[in-house]
Amino acid sequence: MPGNSFGQQFRITTFGESHGEAIGVVIDGCPAGLKIDTAFIQTELNRRRPGQSKITTQRNETDEFKIISGVFENITTGTPIAIIIPNLDQKSADYDHLKDVYRPSHADYTYETKYGVRDYRGSGRASARETVARVAAGAVAKLLLQKSGIKINAFVSQVANVELEKSYTELNLDSAENNPVRCPDEETAQKMIVLIEQVKNEGDTVGGTISCVVANCPVGLGEPVFDKLHADLAKAVMSINAVKGFEIGSGFEGAMRKGSEENDRFSSSPSPQGEGLRVRSLSNNSGGIQGGISNGLDIFFRVAFKPVSTLMKDQITIDKSGNEVELKGKGRHDACVLPRAVPIVEAMTALVIADHLLRNKTSKI
Numbered sequence: 001m002p003g004n005s006f007g008q009q010f011r012i013t014t015f016g017e018s019h020g021e022a023i024g025v026v027i028d029g030c031p032a033g034l035k036i037d038t039a040f041i042q043t044e045l046n047r048r049r050p051g052q053s054k055i056t057t058q059r060n061e062t063d064e065f066k067i068i069s070g071v072f073e074n075i076t077t078g079t080p081i082a083i084i085i086p087n088l089d090q091k092s093a094d095y096d097h098l099k100d101v102y103r104p105s106h107a108d109y110t111y112e113t114k115y116g117v118r119d120y121r122g123s124g125r126a127s128a129r130e131t132v133a134r135v136a137a138g139a140v141a142k143l144l145l146q147k148s149g150i151k152i153n154a155f156v157s158q159v160a161n162v163e164l165e166k167s168y169t170e171l172n173l174d175s176a177e178n179n180p181v182r183c184p185d186e187e188t189a190q191k192m193i194v195l196i197e198q199v200k201n202e203g204d205t206v207g208g209t210i211s212c213v214v215a216n217c218p219v220g221l222g223e224p225v226f227d228k229l230h231a232d233l234a235k236a237v238m239s240i241n242a243v244k245g246f247e248i249g250s251g252f253e254g255a256m257r258k259g260s261e262e263n264d265r266f267s268s269s270p271s272p273q274g275e276g277l278r279v280r281s282l283s284n285n286s287g288g289i290q291g292g293i294s295n296g297l298d299i300f301f302r303v304a305f306k307p308v309s310t311l312m313k314d315q316i317t318i319d320k321s322g323n324e325v326e327l328k329g330k331g332r333h334d335a336c337v338l339p340r341a342v343p344i345v346e347a348m349t350a351l352v353i354a355d356h357l358l359r360n361k362t363s364k365i
Contacts, residue, residue: 001115001123006236009349009358010144012137016087017119018127024084025133027070027140029358032078035143036071044139045085047177047343048132055180055196055339061088065136083136087129100319101327105309128241128337131344138347149216150353156183156338156346157302158209159192160199168213168300182342200335203312207242207305208338210345214288214299214353221294221356228292229356230232230301236348237303240336245304249287264290303345308337 005013009029016023042065047201049063063085070081098120102109107126112118119125142152153173157164176184181196183189192208199206222229234246254262264281271278281297288299310341319325334340 004165006239007355008300010141010351010355012134014133014137016130016133017121017124018087018129019119019121019124020087022084022086023130023133024082025137027081027083027137029355030070030076030078030081030140030144031358032076034076034140034147036067036074036140037074037143038067038074040143041065041101041136041139042101044135044142044343044347045132048340050334050340055193055200055334055336060169061132063132081140083133085132085136092159096329097330100321101325102319103309103318103327104315104317105306126241131240131347134351135343135347137210138343138350141347141350144354145350145357148218148357150218150357151215152212152346152349152353153215154210154212154342154349156181156189156192156208156342157211158207159195160206161337162188162191162195163209164211166190168211173213182339196336203329204335205311205333206336207244207307208336210303210305210338211340212237212301212345212349214349217288217294217296217299217353218357218360219294219296221353221360222289222292224292229294229299229352230287230289232291232352232356233299233301233349236352237345239303240303240305240344240348241339242305242308242341243303246301246305248289248299248301250285250300251287254285287288305337305341308334 002177004015005011007029011028012025014023014025046066050061057308065083065085068084070077070079107123108118108120111126120293145152153176155173155176159181164183171184173184176182179186179189179193181189181192183192196206222232230248233248237243250257250262255346262285264283264286266279267282268277268279281295284297286295287301288294288297310333314329315327317327319327
């Protein structure tokens with residue numbers, strides 16, 4: 001099975017299944033000499049882990065990790081970093097009734113048709129449980145980016161029809177961690193929570209949007225053809241379970257404007273370092289990337305998540321023999337994946353930015 005690795009210079013390979021012994025990741029290309037803050041990595045994993053609030057799945061995983069290579073005395077050695085996270089609270093019996101059933105909007109049918117076999121216990125490799133490895137790797141990438149002053153903040157900006165109407169520039173994005181839905185506006189957050197609880201009580205699920213901002217990104221990351229920075233960001237977040245859409249900057253709204261309204265006008269001022277001019281745009285409809293290359297402004301984009309496909313309502317589907325069957329809703333699942341997906345979006349973003357940052361060091365002499 002190909003497709004388990006991501007990145008070029010800063011490259012990760014994840015492994016493991018939802019109900020296997022462990023989930024893990026190997027990070028190749030991380031420079032030597034980076035101080036590893038294990039408490040920070042654990043905090044990032046805690047943000048993604050199940051059972052953290054009443055609006056998330058109650059699977060009880062501590063997600064405590066172990067680094068088994070690539071780090072000596074909390075400093076990276078330049079060799080591959082291997083991290084494992086044990087699975088401790090699998091309840092595989094919850095999935096016995098799915099052995100011969102194709103769940104609506106899941107990967108059951110496509111996976112089994114492609115490979116001839118599938119792990120029906122929580123979707124195996126296709127499970128969102130795999131993303132815990134990405135968050136671990138993303139935490140290491142974040143530590144690398146911190147050395148360059150680059151900061152990444154993702155937050156829930158919409159749940160169904162409840163939308164955050166304020167611009168991210170008006171908000172303290174760090175305050176998103178102050179509520180379980182991870183929205184940086186408390187009033188909107190409470191409306192989102194009420195909606196998620198209502199949908200959960202109905203046995204249903206709901207989707208929405210996560211916004212992400214990359215601050216202090218230098219000019220020059222990304223390439224002008226196939227490795228455009230926004231193209232790599234799109235691929236990164238579109239690889240996350242349940243993601244159905246990506247837009248950067250003005251996105252689809254910009255498609256309705258005239259060029260005279262959409263263009264970002266340049267201005268210049270003396271460089272803070274006293275070396276030449278500092279060029280900036282007066283607006284940022286481009287979302288911090290022009291021609292596939294970062295322009296020094298905030299990179300901001302939005303990611304659309306569909307409603308979780310596993311419902312607590314009964315559904316009609318078919319089994320392997322093509323017989324129509326009634327699928328009973330059971331198990332432990334999120335009514336809305338968005339709160340736990342925030343650190344995953346940040347992690348995938350960090351992996352892309354770290355990769356391009358390292359690649360950019362060899363772009364000119």
